[in-house]
Amino acid sequence: MSDEENKFPGENNTGHFWDDDLRELDNEPPTWWTIGFHASWIFVIVYTLLYPSWPMIDTHFKGLLGWTSIAEYKEDLKSIESVRAPYENKIKDMSAADILADDNLSKYVTASGKVLFGDNCSACHGAGGQGNVGFPVLADDDWLYGGTITDIETSINVGRQGIMPGHAAMLDDEKIDALSTSIFEGKAVENASYTEAGCIGCHGADGKGLSFMGSANLVDGIYRFTAADQLSSIKHTIKYGVNNPADSQSRIAVMPAFGGAKLSDTEIKKLAVYVHKLGGGQ
Known part of the structure; x- marks a missing residue:
């Protein structure tokens, strides 16, 4: 233009x-x-x-x-392992109780145990050990199998699977209702059905449970199976039991074993110390 x-x-x-x-x-x-x-x-x-x-x-x-990203990852991992090596070499030959008694090692194991807990335990027991529906709280002082560092280590290593028979055939609905109410009120041993149904054999004469059997304390107001309607939950457990393969309505309460191929002995010790330090260890 x-x-x-x-x-x-x-x-x-x-x-x-x-x-x-x-x-x-x-x-x-x-x-x-x-x-x-x-x-x-x-x-x-x-x-x-x-x-x-x-x-x-x-x-x-x-x-x-x-x-390569893999080579960089391995190099970073190697540097981290060199920092951890002095601690890892020490705890390898120590018991969980000895680790717990050593302040520096206990702090180190607590930090690394948090990762192990998140990967293996938090799905059932909650991120802080507060428990989930159907799974025990690990941050209180109520333990089915004992809360010492040795007890906790054993639970993690070999797993736990208690058993309680259902009593629907032994006790009628009226007796189950009465026994459930007594348990709910913390007066289990005062009910005649407590002895009649053989509860005393597992839960003890005082109703506080036997840790070597994993039987629950029936007088402390802390429940393995929590529910909005706790009284109905207690009735259900008495009627149908726990881990009873013959009854589809039985409670399921199984903790898998983490020993062997799943976790190393050192990792199990770390987890035991971590769980103990959540606040509920004895």
């Missing part, structure tokens, strides 16, 4: 106009933008030459530096 036809002569425009004065200019981009543009494609070329990038038929271009 000649300058005579251009409505804006001397202006660096393309000669395209809309609505009389709206036009397209033909200026060079700013210098900073040009520098950035060229720097970006140069960076891409250098990066793809130095690091793994282009796919090939059976492999990929591995980069001039030979860098």
Whole structure:
């Protein structure tokens, strides 16, 4: 377009106009933008030459530096393990009780045990050991199998699976209701059915349970199977029992064993110390 036809002569425009004065200019981009543009494609070329990038038929271009994320991970892991080594070497030959008694080792094990707890225990027992529906609290002082560091270590190592028979065939509904109410009120041993049904054999003459059997304390108001209607929950347990394979309505209460191939002896000791220090260890 000649300058005579251009409505804006001397202006660096393309000669395209809309609505009389709206036009397209033909200026060079700013210098900073040009520098950035060229720097970006140069960076891409250098990066793809130095690091793994282009796919090939059976492999990929591995980069001039030979860098891999796996190699970097192993290098970082090696540096972390070198820091942990003095502690790990010590606790390997110590008992969980000795670790708990050593303040420095106990702090170290608590930190690493938190990760183990999150990976293996928190799904059932909660992130802080507060328990979930159907699973015991680990942060109180009520333990079915004892709360000493040795008891806790044994529970983690070999697992726990108690058993309680259902009493629906032995006690009628009236007696079950009465016994449930007595347990709910903390007066289990005062009910005649407590002895008649043989509860005394597992829960003891005082109703406080026997830790070597994993039988519950029936007089402390703390329940293995919590519910909004706790009295009805107690009745259900008395009627159908716990871990009774012959009754589909029986309570299921099984803790798997973590010893053997699942966790190492050192990891089990760490977990035992961590659980003990949650606040409920004896």
